[in-house]
Amino acid sequence: MATLIDPEVERQEILRHYRKLLRTAKPYLKGGDAKLIKKAFNTSLEAHKDMRRKSGEPYILHPLAVAQIVVEEIGLGTTSIVAALLHDVVEDTPWEISDVEREFGTKVARIVDGLTKISGVFDYGTSEQAENFRKMLLTLSEDVRVILIKIADRLHNMRTLDSMPRHKQLKIASETIYLYAPLAHRLGLYAIKSELEDLHLKYTDTDTFRDLTQKVRQSRGARNRFIKEFVAPLDDELKAQGFDFEIKGRPKSIYSILRKMRKQNIPFEEVYDLFAIRIILDVPPEQEKAACWRVYSIVTDFYQPNPDRLRDWVSTPKANGYESLHTTVMSQTGQWVEVQIRSRRMDDIAEKGYAAHWKYKDTGAVQPESSLEAWINKVREMLETNNSSALEFMDEFRQNLFVKEVYVFTPKGKLVILPDGATALDFAFEIHSQIGLQCLGAKVNQKLEPLSYRLRNGDQVEILTSQKQRPTEEWLSYVTTSKARTRIKDYLRDDKRAKAEDGKFLLEKRLELIGIDKSQDNLNRLLAHFNVHNAHEFYYRLAIGQVDGREIKETLFDPAVPLPSSPSMLEPKAFDKEVQKLRGVRPDMLVIGQTTDHIRYTIATCCNPIPGDDVFGFETDQGIVIHRTSCPKATTLMSSFGNRIVRAKWTEQLELAFLAGIRIKGSDRVGLVNDVTKIISNSLKVNMRSITIDSDDGMFEGQIMVFVNDTAHLEKLIQRLSRVRGVLSVERFGS
Numbered sequence: 181m182a183t184l185i186d187p188e189v190e191r192q193e194i195l196r197h198y199r200k201l202l203r204t205a206k207p208y209l210k211g212g213d214a215k216l217i218k219k220a221f222n223t224s225l226e227a228h229k230d231m232r233r234k235s236g237e238p239y240i241l242h243p244l245a246v247a248q249i250v251v252e253e254i255g256l257g258t259t260s261i262v263a264a265l266l267h268d269v270v271e272d273t274p275w276e277i278s279d280v281e282r283e284f285g286t287k288v289a290r291i292v293d294g295l296t297k298i299s300g301v302f303d304y305g306t307s308e309q310a311e312n313f314r315k316m317l318l319t320l321s322e323d324v325r326v327i328l329i330k331i332a333d334r335l336h337n338m339r340t341l342d343s344m345p346r347h348k349q350l351k352i353a354s355e356t357i358y359l360y361a362p363l364a365h366r367l368g369l370y371a372i373k374s375e376l377e378d379l380h381l382k383y384t385d386t387d388t389f390r391d392l393t394q395k396v397r398q399s400r401g402a403r404n405r406f407i408k409e410f411v412a413p414l415d416d417e418l419k420a421q422g423f424d425f426e427i428k429g430r431p432k433s434i435y436s437i438l439r440k441m442r443k444q445n446i447p448f449e450e451v452y453d454l455f456a457i458r459i460i461l462d463v464p465p466e467q468e469k470a471a472c473w474r475v476y477s478i479v480t481d482f483y484q485p486n487p488d489r490l491r492d493w494v495s496t497p498k499a500n501g502y503e504s505l506h507t508t509v510m511s512q513t514g515q516w517v518e519v520q521i522r523s524r525r526m527d528d529i530a531e532k533g534y535a536a537h538w539k540y541k542d543t544g545a546v547q548p549e550s551s552l553e554a555w556i557n558k559v560r561e562m563l564e565t566n567n568s569s570a571l572e573f574m575d576e577f578r579q580n581l582f583v584k585e586v587y588v589f590t591p592k593g594k595l596v597i598l599p600d601g602a603t604a605l606d607f608a609f610e611i612h613s614q615i616g617l618q619c620l621g622a623k624v625n626q627k628l629e630p631l632s633y634r635l636r637n638g639d640q641v642e643i644l645t646s647q648k649q650r651p652t653e654e655w656l657s658y659v660t661t662s663k664a665r666t667r668i669k670d671y672l673r674d675d676k677r678a679k680a681e682d683g684k685f686l687l688e689k690r691l692e693l694i695g696i697d698k699s700q701d702n703l704n705r706l707l708a709h710f711n712v713h714n715a716h717e718f719y720y721r722l723a724i725g726q727v728d729g730r731e732i733k734e735t736l737f738d739p740a741v742p743l744p745s746s747p748s749m750l751e752p753k754a755f756d757k758e759v760q761k762l763r764g765v766r767p768d769m770l771v772i773g774q775t776t777d778h779i780r781y782t783i784a785t786c787c788n789p790i791p792g793d794d795v796f797g798f799e800t801d802q803g804i805v806i807h808r809t810s811c812p813k814a815t816t817l818m819s820s821f822g823n824r825i826v827r828a829k830w831t832e833q834l835e836l837a838f839l840a841g842i843r844i845k846g847s848d849r850v851g852l853v854n855d856v857t858k859i860i861s862n863s864l865k866v867n868m869r870s871i872t873i874d875s876d877d878g879m880f881e882g883q884i885m886v887f888v889n890d891t892a893h894l895e896k897l898i899q900r901l902s903r904v905r906g907v908l909s910v911e912r913f914g915s
Contacts, residue, residue: 190238194225197244205251205261213258220265220284227273235343242336243267249332253372255532260325263291267329270296294326295333327363334360335372338379347827350796350809353383354818368501368533377435385810386794392434395448403431403455410511411457413482418475424462425475430520431455447909456518460527468523469494472505475521483509486516494522499585499597501529588639598635601660605631608643609664616667618645632658650675676720683719690729696737709736781828787811790838792891797826804828830890839869840894841885846907848880856907859900860886866897883913 198221202214209217224243231239247264250256262284269275270292277296281289338356341349357380364373382389407429418425432440432454440451459479463471472494479485489508497503505521522530584600588607598606604624609616622629623642635641651671659665687706691698703715710727712718721727781797781804789795789808797804798817806828807814818825844856853873860866866886873882888894894912902910 194238194240194244197241197248201244201248201251201261204248205258208251208257210258216258216284217261217265220262223283224265224269227269227275231272233340233343235340239268239272242340245336245339246329246332249335250329253335253532254328254332254369255528256325256328259287259291260329262288263295263325264329264332266292267295267333291323291326291329294323295329324367328367328369331360331364331367331369331372335376338376341379341383345827347796347825349383350814351818351825353380354815356380357384358815358819364533366499368529369531370502370533371531374433374435378433381435381438384794384814388438388810389434392437392448396431396434396437396454399454403429406511406513406515407455407457410517414459414479417478417482418459421474421478423471423475426460426462428458428460429455430458456520458520458522458527461521461523463523465523465525468526471523472521476505476507479507479509479519479521483511483517485509489518494526496587496595501533504530586635587637588635588641591640591642593640596641599660602635603631603658603660604629604633604635604641604643605655605658606661606664607635607641608645609659609661609667611643613663613667615643615645616664617651617671618647618649620644620646620649631655679723680716680719683721683723686722686729687719687732690732694732694734696734702737705737706732781806784808784811784813786813788838788840790840790888790890790894791830792894793830795828795830797828799824799826838888838890839885840888841883841913842894842898842901843909843911843913844873844882844884844901844907845909846880846904848875848878849906852880852904852906853882855904856882856884856901859904860884860897866893 202217205213205217221244225240228239228243233239233242243265246267247261250260250264254260266280266284266288270277270280277289277293280292334356337352341352344352356376361373361376361380364376378389411427411429415427418427432451437448437451437454440446441448444450459475461468461471461475486508489506491504491506493503494505503522503526506518507521508516508518511517585597586600586602588596588598590596590611596607596610598610604622605616605619607622608619619631621631621644622633623644624633624635624639651668653672655668656665659668688698691702696702703718707713707715707718710718710721710731712721712727718727722729782802783789784798784805784807787808787810789806789811794809795806796809796814796818797806798821804826807817846852853871857868857871860868866888869885869887871882871884873880886894886897888897898910898912901907
């Protein structure tokens with residue numbers, strides 16, 4: 181039975197949120213601002229009065245929460261608070277942008293218009309999604325507040341995702357990790373980026389998230405004691421030297437702990453830097469750099485630093501404006517601890533990103549053209565020069581602008597910042613398009629290197645050019661930046677077009693020579709004979725000699741000679757029937773979509789889901805493929821093809837066998853393999869498909885493929901194996 185909600189209780193709840201918003205915003209408000217916020221609140225309240233969210237609560241609580249995030253967690257001012265309160269008004273109610281402009285002015289109207297245009301970034305099919313993403317970036321280059329409010333909107337949606345149906349949770353969480361978390365990171369919103377990543381994990385791999393959260397919680401007491409002891413001598417010395425400072429311990433996010441575990445293939449207990457110590461100094465801008473290095477000197481007087489783990493983003497800030505000095509030191513108890521040293525201004529920028537960057541810009545604390553503005557200019561340039569398909573553009577944007585940087589220098593010592601993994605050829609295009617197109621190679625630190633040389637921090641690069649040099653298709657595999665890729669593609673396309681014109685002329689001359697009309701029917705005969713799918717491609721191949729013009733003879737055009745059948749471009753891929761059979765897949769084992777109809781499906785080989793795993797279905801030309809929600813491909817599938825995701829869950833299980841992989845490591849001894857196989861075959865009656873074990877210097881590593889009934893059966897097997905003498909770790913793989 182539905183619970184009756186007292187309208188007065190709801191009214192008080194709404195007012196409580198509104199008053200909290202005003203209290204938080206108060207330090208930023210100037211004359212008349214509070215009145216404007218009140219007007220926006222009342223407008224939104226009236227516009228959404230009959231609307232409710234999926235959770236059943238009044239809709240107005242959503243714009244209020246977004247406005248709260250905008251001011252409290254991003255640090256934006258009145259214009260953004262008003263726009264956040266009104267962000268859904270035009271989309272969901274009869275209000276028009278012209279009404280917003282009349283009542284609240286041009287600035288607010290422009291931001292609300294931007295937010296309305298991008299509200300459907302992921303609501304349609306693939307190309308529309310990507311096209312809307314491009315629109316979203318256009319608004320970024322016009323007014324970055326549109327994106328900041330959109331990120332706040334997404335954060336609140338992720339915080340309240342519990343009330344959404346499962347397939348929507350997966351779709352929204354995947355879009356978040358695919359686009360919004362990296363965008364928040366690029367705009368310097370580290371706290372928001374970490375929370376979005378954690379929330380993504382919470383909904384796509386719930387068990388792992390719950391398990392790690394519990395482990396972090398269990399270790400909290402010991403961690404706090406450790407931090408207290410570690411900080412004590414530093415605290416005394418900093419006070420003695422007259423510093424005005426604050427020290428805090430910051431635990432790593434669940435997502436970053438998991439990423440480290442997977443990257444280094446280690447258990448939770450071996451993740452040494454579960455937290456960082458942050459020292460925040462209150463110093464005037466002109467003394468920041470010197471003060472940070474003085475504190476570094478104090479820290480390393482007490483604790484031995486790891487020389488490979490020093491990161492100086494004070495001298496050279498990251499491209500998103502992040503400034504900090506990081507070192508990893510060895511504590512008295514033998515644990516590595518990351519220490520971050522920064523000023524209050526740097527900390528503000530690290531926490532609140534772009535908004536804080538602008539606040540300090542007015543005080544003259546940073547240079548007028550910061551690296552973050554340079555990044556936004558780069559976005560603008562990408563949008564202006566990119567003419568690839570929307571989907572290609574989306575991928576290129578993510579690759580180029582959401583990665584770490586590499587810092588290199590020109591021969592005259594000018595700093596050039598490129599994405600990590602950039603090559604000498606990327607560097608050439610960054611300097612100038614013409615230099616890129618004529619690049620022969622590079623002198624890196626006075627040594628000759630090829631175009632494909634991957635740049636390293638501190639390299640000094642001189643580009644060698646030649647008037648005769650011409651880009652080739654192969655160049656695309658040498659570059660990572662969008663600028664280089666776009667320029668090479670443009671050149672190749674123009675070159676191909678010119679060559680195709682030459683090829684067309686050659687064909688006309690050849691047909692004239694053998695007395696054949698240049699009709700469409702005759703052209704179709706040529707395409708079929710040479711197995712080419714369009715005329716432009718045929719002309720191009722003829723020009724470069726891939727098609728031999730001498731083979732074009734009168735006999736090819738004889739109506740009595742049958743045409744070869746044209747090959748299908750989309751030959752359906754055969755399923756791995758053998759593997760499906762081995763895994764015991766049956767039509768009645770999964771409920772797919774809203775009905776219980778038995779739909780044809782197959783199990784994805786990339787992640788091997790088995791009963792008990794959280795799964796989803798993905799529509800393909802050959803039927804539905806079932807993936808685990810934690811599959812490496814899941815994020816891309818859900819975020820780029822959200823309209824092809826279908827709900828799927830296992831039915832009550834039958835006694836069937838499913839293929840699963842187990843990775844096992846430990847110290848080698850005589851009889852170990854025998855003990856392991858005994859547990860698999862005898863004690864748990866599990867059938868083994870294959871086992872490979874490699875031994876090196878007294879350590880072994882093995883992979884075992886077994887048939888199990890479900891995740892509980894597999895878990896029991898893993899627990900038994902981990903108790904075998906000499907075994908150090910046992911884990912499932914295939915996801």
